[in-house]
Amino acid sequence: MAEINPVLLKELRQRFRTGKTAWLLALYLLVIGAFVLGFMYLSWRGSPGIFQPDRSRTLFIMLSVTQLVLLGFVVPGLTAGVISGERERQTLNVLLTTRLTPRQIIWSKLVSACAFVVLLVAATLPLYSIVFMYGGIAPGQVLGVFGFYLVTIFLFGCIGVACSSFFKRTGVSTVTAYGLAFALAAGTGFLAVFLYEINQLQARGGISPETWNPAFLAWVVEFLQDINPVFVLMQILGENGIPTGVNFGLPGWAVYTLVYLAAGVLLLHWSARLLLPGGKRRRNTRDV
Amino acid sequence: MIRFNGICKNFGATRALDNFSLEIGRGLVYGLIGPNGAGKTTAMSILATLLLPDAGTATVDGLDVVEEAEKVRGIIGYMPDFFGVYDGLRATEYLEFFAAAHHIPAHRRPGLARTLLELVNLPDKADVYVDSLSRGMKQRLALARCLVHDPKVLIMDEPASGLDPRARAEMKEIIRHLKQLDKTVLISSHILPELAEICDQVAIMEKGRLVVAGRVAEITAVSRGARQMRVAVLDRAEELAGFLATRPGVSETLADGQEVRFLFDGNQAEQAALLQAMVSGGWPVVEFTEIRRNLEEVFMAVTGEGVEDLGGN
Numbered sequence: 001m002a003e004i005n006p007v008l009l010k011e012l013r014q015r016f017r018t019g020k021t022a023w024l025l026a027l028y029l030l031v032i033g034a035f036v037l038g039f040m041y042l043s044w045r046g047s048p049g050i051f052q053p054d055r056s057r058t059l060f061i062m063l064s065v066t067q068l069v070l071l072g073f074v075v076p077g078l079t080a081g082v083i084s085g086e087r088e089r090q091t092l093n094v095l096l097t098t099r100l101t102p103r104q105i106i107w108s109k110l111v112s113a114c115a116f117v118v119l120l121v122a123a124t125l126p127l128y129s130i131v132f133m134y135g136g137i138a139p140g141q142v143l144g145v146f147g148f149y150l151v152t153i154f155l156f157g158c159i160g161v162a163c164s165s166f167f168k169r170t171g172v173s174t175v176t177a178y179g180l181a182f183a184l185a186a187g188t189g190f191l192a193v194f195l196y197e198i199n200q201l202q203a204r205g206g207i208s209p210e211t212w213n214p215a216f217l218a219w220v221v222e223f224l225q226d227i228n229p230v231f232v233l234m235q236i237l238g239e240n241g242i243p244t245g246v247n248f249g250l251p252g253w254a255v256y257t258l259v260y261l262a263a264g265v266l267l268l269h270w271s272a273r274l275l276l277p278g279g280k281r282r283r284n285t286r287d288v
Numbered sequence: 289m290i291r292f293n294g295i296c297k298n299f300g301a302t303r304a305l306d307n308f309s310l311e312i313g314r315g316l317v318y319g320l321i322g323p324n325g326a327g328k329t330t331a332m333s334i335l336a337t338l339l340l341p342d343a344g345t346a347t348v349d350g351l352d353v354v355e356e357a358e359k360v361r362g363i364i365g366y367m368p369d370f371f372g373v374y375d376g377l378r379a380t381e382y383l384e385f386f387a388a389a390h391h392i393p394a395h396r397r398p399g400l401a402r403t404l405l406e407l408v409n410l411p412d413k414a415d416v417y418v419d420s421l422s423r424g425m426k427q428r429l430a431l432a433r434c435l436v437h438d439p440k441v442l443i444m445d446e447p448a449s450g451l452d453p454r455a456r457a458e459m460k461e462i463i464r465h466l467k468q469l470d471k472t473v474l475i476s477s478h479i480l481p482e483l484a485e486i487c488d489q490v491a492i493m494e495k496g497r498l499v500v501a502g503r504v505a506e507i508t509a510v511s512r513g514a515r516q517m518r519v520a521v522l523d524r525a526e527e528l529a530g531f532l533a534t535r536p537g538v539s540e541t542l543a544d545g546q547e548v549r550f551l552f553d554g555n556q557a558e559q560a561a562l563l564q565a566m567v568s569g570g571w572p573v574v575e576f577t578e579i580r581r582n583l584e585e586v587f588m589a590v591t592g593e594g595v596e597d598l599g600g601n
């Protein structure tokens with residue numbers, strides 16, 4: 001039987017041994033739970049004894065977006081220190097003189113951090129079941145949302161690990177990881193809306209058509225909304241995105257998954273290279 | 289066992305190693321001495337496969353540290369100057385983790401951890417969290433960690449740094465024990481007298497270059513030039529000082545009470561002849577000894593001078 005990677009085992013052991021983990025889990029559930037139950041209470045108060053399916057659907061969407069926002073905070077925070085933290089504790093060099101490869105170290109760190117986040121998401125399932133109980137949501141949509149979360153956790157995790165490998169200090173790495181996550185979550189969405197508005201303006205004759213190629217602009221808008229987490233989440237939940245008329249031959253979530261799985265693997269590969277002797281940040285043994 | 293051959297390493301405009309060459313024989317405890325910035329840590333990091341040299345080659349047991357880095361990692365144990373702590377791991381778990389990282393089979397790890405903890409005198413700390421150990425204990429645990437895969441070569445960067453005298457003595461004892469186990473130990477330190485005690489040979493570095501290398505006694509002999517001698521007599525010390533000043537190889541004589549100090553530039557036969565002359569001259573000599581210079585004084589004397597390889601490998 002294949003043995004579990006020692007770094008992964010150590011990380012899991014360390015993570016789940018500390019009381020901080022339980023507190024973080026409790027806090028996460030408290031935030032989401034308060035949100036769901038608070039919304040339900042307010043809805044019931046308006047019309048006692050009745051909770052309509054359309055409200056349940058709204059609640060589900062809001063719950064899913066809230067969870068996405070929380071993931072945007074939690075995942076980079078957990079992963080942005082995995083390598084720089086080893087560097088700051090001065091344990092990285094020791095780890096690199098073992099038989100473990102940089103790739104094994106990077107993957108183990110990512111998997112252990114993501115495993116905890118998956119636990120956080122899984123722990124919210126009972127809250128989803130409360131919403132699900134009142135109808136308005138298809139089981140496929142619930143599964144789709146959780147699949148989407150897995151891809152998003154992987155993406156944000158890869159960004160955090162890459163920043164952690166590149167930057168020497170955890171503080172800088174964390175800020176950069178949050179910045180990149182925000183750029184992906186909000187920046188691509190804003191850009192998609194902005195370019196869509198330009199295209200609309202061109203169509204109405206507000207801008208000379210020669211300035212921007214409408215077909216190309218539509219293609220960019222479609223791509224941007226397909227790689228934007230909020231737009232893709234809305235698509236999974238059956239909401240309409242920006243009407244571009246462009247069809248990639250794949251649903252938005254498939255484009256999202258393919259693009260970010262590839263980007264994540266490339267980021268991890270780059271991170272592992274940074275740990276090799278001669279990698280950019282291997283100069284930290286500069287005591288001379 | 290270890291060979292540096294013309295290693296150069298730059299960090300930007302700083303030249304950390306400048307055509308550094310050194311050979312270290314199997315089973316030796318070898319000391320690397322130098323001031324801050326001399327290049328000791330860089331040399332050790334290159335040997336530990338953590339840094340790439342800009343030029344030159346380095347080998348461990350014939351294996352190139354760049355081309356065969358993975359094999360090299362299998363035969364070296366590296367102990368940096370600072371013991372990094374993993375929170376929430378017990379001493380045995382810490383050792384078992386590194387044993388797993390060196391691909392030691394799972395069934396061997398618990399026994400190995402126990403054996404190593406006994407070797408470094410920490411058997412009663414097996415279930416203690418690593419971050420709660422004292423600095424000396426952490427250093428010993430780090431040494432045990434270096435040994436999990438039974439390496440042929442140990443690279444120890446300032447292992448006694450920050451330790452109290454008792455912990456330093458314990459560390460020295462363990463290093464002596466490692467020598468008995470036929471390990472080759474490369475050790476750097478600023479505490480030069482201690483290196484002189486435990487090292488078979490030393491190399492003195494400065495500004496990335498090798499200044500002098502060889503046995504401690506040989507380096508001391510070569511570096512001293514004229515040796516400082518002391519003669520104790522029952523009486524007539526002033527008269528003896530006058531006599532000695534006329535002898536070949538003797539200079540800077542100084543009588544102080546019942547003893548005379550002077551510098552003597554000569555070999556052991558000439559030293560014996562000098563003693564014979566004093567006794568024949570009727571001076572009641574009760575003691576005739578060389579005032580030995582410690583490694584620290586030697587280090588201060590030789591840094592900045594040319595390379596002298598005294599061999600001995």
